[in-house]
Amino acid sequence: MSEQYNTVLARIYGPHTIKLALLCVLTVKKNRHTNSPSSLASFINTITFESRKLVITEDGIRITKSLFIPFNIMTADILEDISYILEIEPNRNIFVDADNKNNVVYRDKISDINVLGIGNIVCGLFLLIKGLSRNKNQIYLMAFFDTVVSKIVFEQRVEFCNIVGMCVDYGYVSKKNTVALCT
Secondary structure (H helix, E strand, O other), X not given: OHHHHHHHHHHHOOHHHHHHHHHHHHHHOHHHHOXXXXXXXXXXXXXXXXXXXXXXXXXXXXXXXXXXXXXHHOOHHHHHHHHHHHHHOOOEEEEEOOOOOEEEEEOOOOOOOOEOOHHHHHHHHHHHHHHHOOOOOHHHHXXXXXXXXXXXXXXXXXXXXXXXXXXXXXXXXXXXXXXXXXX
């Protein structure tokens, strides 16, 4: 049970779910976080320090304080993972919020990981931008992604190549083979 549970949690807190959460945040609060690459990088940096906490509401799931994903945009795989957690996990608190909606809060006591991780968040951002890009604006969006990531890694004091290298598994290809040059 523990191994499958950890796998399910890894998917829930993984880049594909983060992509959906970022999509929601950036479309709802688009003026605040999308004014510039710096404002987006600042937002991403803030998320990297938020504790991960799984809250299942009547409307969707919250994976950190800032990241919420409504059920209506989730993939079948994510919905299946949420269902699995609801079925097997006894370590939960139930509360009713101000709108009389039921919320289930899960505490992940099995894992030592307390945050989503910069790699997962940047990969989620990459997946979001990749999903937006079509042939005519792909170069612009990839340049935008590289600019945002450059600002993130500068603030976090991590290697650009290490973070972008994680995105290669999700389809990141640098026009100048940046990742190959880093190795």
